[in-house]
Amino acid sequence: MARRPVFQEVTETTPRSTPPAGGMIDAGPRGARGAIRAWLIVLFILVAAMIALGGATRLTGSGLSITEWKPVTGALPPMDQAAWQAEFDKYQQIPQFRIENPDMDLAGFKHIYWWEWSHRLLGRLVGLIWATGFLIFLATQRIPAGWTPRLLLLGVLGGAQGAIGWWMVHSGLSGNVVRVASYRLAVHLGLAFAILGLIAWLVLSLSRSEAALLRARRAGEAKLFSMTTGLMHLAFVQILLGALVAGIDAGRMYTGWPTMGGEWIPAEIWNPTLGWRNFFENPALVQFIHRMVAYLLTVFAVVVFLRARRSPHPTTRGAYGVMIVALAVQVLLGIMNVMHASPLPLALAHQIGAVALFTLILRARHHARYPYETSVRGTVR
Known part of the structure; x- marks a missing residue:
C-alpha cells in the first residue's frame, strides 16, 4: 500500500464514517x-x-x-316545531x-x-x-x-x-x-x-426525542416515581367517588364543614334497608367517604411533595411544587362547594380543578421517570 505524506491535505474523496442512526421513534x-x-x-x-x-x-x-x-x-338537532x-x-x-x-x-x-x-x-x-x-x-x-x-x-x-x-x-x-x-x-x-x-x-x-428520553430514564428517580404512581391512583379513586357524589346530588346535602350536619359521623351513614347499596345510594355515606379520601389524598400528596424536594433536578422539584399548589386550590374549591351546596359555577370549577390536578400529577410523575438533564449551565431541554 502506497505511503501518504504526513502533510497531505484531506480531500472530499477521503471516506467518511456513516453517522449513527437515531432511535426508532426518530x-x-x-x-x-x-x-x-x-x-x-x-x-x-x-x-x-x-x-x-x-x-x-x-x-x-x-x-x-x-x-x-x-x-x-x-348530530342534527330538531329543525322545526x-x-x-x-x-x-x-x-x-x-x-x-x-x-x-x-x-x-x-x-x-x-x-x-x-x-x-x-x-x-x-x-x-x-x-x-x-x-x-x-x-x-x-x-x-x-x-x-x-x-x-x-x-x-x-x-x-x-x-x-x-x-x-x-x-x-x-x-x-x-x-x-x-x-x-x-x-x-x-x-x-x-x-x-x-x-x-x-x-x-x-x-x-x-x-422530547426518543434518545433524550432514554438518557433521562437512566437518571430517573424510582422511589419518587413509585410514590407518585400511588398518588395518581388515589386521585383517580377520588374522582370516581366524586362522580358517585354528583350522581345522587350528595354534594348538596350536609353543607357544613368540617362536620356533617353538626356531626363528625352523620347518624344516617348506614341504612340497613339498603345494604351494600349504601355505598352508591346513601348520600351521607357517599359524601363521608369522599371527604375522608380527600383528607388522605391531601396528606399523601404533601408526603410526596416533601420527598420531591430532595430531587437533584430543578424541573422535577418545580413540577411537584405546581402540583401541590393545584391540590390546595382543589381542596379549597371542595370546601366551598360543600358549604354552598354545589352551585353550578363552583361545581364546574371543582370539576375543572380535578382535571388540572390529575394532569399535573401525571406531569410530575413523568418528570420523576424522565427528569430533564441538568448541568452547571442549567437545565438541558
Whole structure:
C-alpha cells in the first residue's frame, strides 16, 4: 500500500464514517413528533372540555333529555316545531318528566335539550378529529415506529366511551328513577379521565426525542416515581367517588364543614334497608367517604411533595411544587362547594380543578421517570 505524506491535505474523496442512526421513534419523517403532539394537544383540550360540559349537563339535569342513541343522524338537532314536539313527546314518556318535571313546557325542554345535544356533538367532534388525524398520519407513514398501537388505543377507548355513555343514559329511562345510575356515571367519568391521562402522557413523551428520553430514564428517580404512581391512583379513586357524589346530588346535602350536619359521623351513614347499596345510594355515606379520601389524598400528596424536594433536578422539584399548589386550590374549591351546596359555577370549577390536578400529577410523575438533564449551565431541554 502506497505511503501518504504526513502533510497531505484531506480531500472530499477521503471516506467518511456513516453517522449513527437515531432511535426508532426518530426514524420517521421529520416533523412527525411535533405534528402528532399538536394533534394530541387539540384532543386533550377537547376531552377536557367534554368533561366540563358533561358536568354541566349533569348539574342542570339535562342528561336524559335525548332518549335515543343515534350516533350519526343524532348530530342534527330538531329543525322545526314538529320535530321539537316529537322530541318533547319522547321525553314525556320517561320517569324524570313524570316524577320531577311534570310542569315543564317545550321552552324548558329546549333548555335542557341543548345541554345534552352539545355534549354529544362535542363527543362526535372528538371522534372525528381523532379519526381524521390518525388516518392522515397512517396514510402518510408519519407515525413513529411503535406508536401506532398507542394512537389506535385512543380511538378504541373513545368508541367505548360513547357506548358507555349510552349505557349510562339508558339506566335513567325506565322504572321510577329520575337520574342515571351513579355507578354508571362513575364508569363514564373514570374512562374520560383515563383517556385524558393517556393523551397527557403521550404529549409529554413526544415533547422530547426518543434518545433524550432514554438518557433521562437512566437518571430517573424510582422511589419518587413509585410514590407518585400511588398518588395518581388515589386521585383517580377520588374522582370516581366524586362522580358517585354528583350522581345522587350528595354534594348538596350536609353543607357544613368540617362536620356533617353538626356531626363528625352523620347518624344516617348506614341504612340497613339498603345494604351494600349504601355505598352508591346513601348520600351521607357517599359524601363521608369522599371527604375522608380527600383528607388522605391531601396528606399523601404533601408526603410526596416533601420527598420531591430532595430531587437533584430543578424541573422535577418545580413540577411537584405546581402540583401541590393545584391540590390546595382543589381542596379549597371542595370546601366551598360543600358549604354552598354545589352551585353550578363552583361545581364546574371543582370539576375543572380535578382535571388540572390529575394532569399535573401525571406531569410530575413523568418528570420523576424522565427528569430533564441538568448541568452547571442549567437545565438541558
